[in-house]
Amino acid sequence: MNDDLAAFSARIDRTNELLQRMLAEVAKTPSTHAIFVDAGYLYAAAGRLVAGTEDRRAFDLDAEGLIEALIDRARTIFADSRLLRVYWYDGARRRIHTAEQQSIAELPDVKVRLGNLNANNQQKGVDSLIRTDLESLARHRAISDAALLGGDEDLVSAVEAAQGYGARVHLWGIEAPEGRNQAEPLLWEVDSQRTFDLDFFKPYVARRTAPAYEAGASRPTREDVRFVGAQIAAKWLAARGRESLVELLPGHPYLPGSVDQDLLVEAEGLLQYSLRGQADLRRALRDGFWEHLQTQY
Numbered sequence: 001m002n003d004d005l006a007a008f009s010a011r012i013d014r015t016n017e018l019l020q021r022m023l024a025e026v027a028k029t030p031s032t033h034a035i036f037v038d039a040g041y042l043y044a045a046a047g048r049l050v051a052g053t054e055d056r057r058a059f060d061l062d063a064e065g066l067i068e069a070l071i072d073r074a075r076t077i078f079a080d081s082r083l084l085r086v087y088w089y090d091g092a093r094r095r096i097h098t099a100e101q102q103s104i105a106e107l108p109d110v111k112v113r114l115g116n117l118n119a120n121n122q123q124k125g126v127d128s129l130i131r132t133d134l135e136s137l138a139r140h141r142a143i144s145d146a147a148l149l150g151g152d153e154d155l156v157s158a159v160e161a162a163q164g165y166g167a168r169v170h171l172w173g174i175e176a177p178e179g180r181n182q183a184e185p186l187l188w189e190v191d192s193q194r195t196f197d198l199d200f201f202k203p204y205v206a207r208r209t210a211p212a213y214e215a216g217a218s219r220p221t222r223e224d225v226r227f228v229g230a231q232i233a234a235k236w237l238a239a240r241g242r243e244s245l246v247e248l249l250p251g252h253p254y255l256p257g258s259v260d261q262d263l264l265v266e267a268e269g270l271l272q273y274s275l276r277g278q279a280d281l282r283r284a285l286r287d288g289f290w291e292h293l294q295t296q297y
Contacts, residue, residue: 035071046061057265229288
């Protein structure tokens with residue numbers, strides 16, 4: 001009997017020793033954080049704050065510099081934690097990376113996740129991507145803290161999902177010139193809130209200047225402009241596909257504002273001539289654009 005008790009006691013001692021080793025290893029393992037960036041919110045709010053506009057085409061964003069600044073700020077806030085990576089969520093036609101998104105994806109410690117972008121330049125599916133990643137990382141204990149740069153109320157479910165697995169979610173926001181640019185229900189659910197001001201974003205956002213066209217450039221003919229419109233339509237169709245064409249056709253002869261603006265900017269670049277205030281040439285441009293699309297339907 002005494003031998004059995006001694007053996008049992010020895011097993012308990014070995015078990016306790018193993019538990020102590022495990023606890024010591026856990027104590028040495030640093031906590032981990034990740035940064036989740038809703039690029040739609042970022043461009044809109046930072047553009048409004050620094051450049052006075054939410055139109056991405058009106059300003060340049062130094063994404064690499066800004067991401068480094070966010071990583072540095074997280075390093076200060078989560079002093080005893082290591083970075084897992086930065087998740088960058090954006091929209092793209094048919095989920096095909098733009099050149100800018102590709103350059104961001106190539107940055108170290110950055111993962112670009114793309115939702116769709118419809119004909120009106122509205123993001124679709126981005127919130128669900130954020131929820132999927134937040135929930136998965138929290139469930140697998142890959143992160144202990146999540147810094148979420150966003151403002152949409154639809155992100156509430158993502159926050160709740162991550163918190164349900166024990167992760168803490170910290171909402172980062174961008175100073176609003178007027179009012180508030182983050183949904184109140186989102187503010188209520190997170191574990192902490194932090195707002196970055198104009199001085200933080202100013203080095204990374206610059207308003208674009210209007211393109212300088214050569215003084216005295218000859219005025220293109222209507223046929224020249226019509227041909228350019230058809231060229232741009234062919235490029236547009238190749239990039240977006242017939243599904244987008246079907247969405248666009250019911251609006252004929254009118255184009256959505258975003259498409260019309262893109263058409264104008266690209267045509268001016270090809271022609272090296274400003275079409276602002278040139279109503280007849282603008283009509284010829286749209287005519288050429290529509291004529292090509294209708295031949296493809």
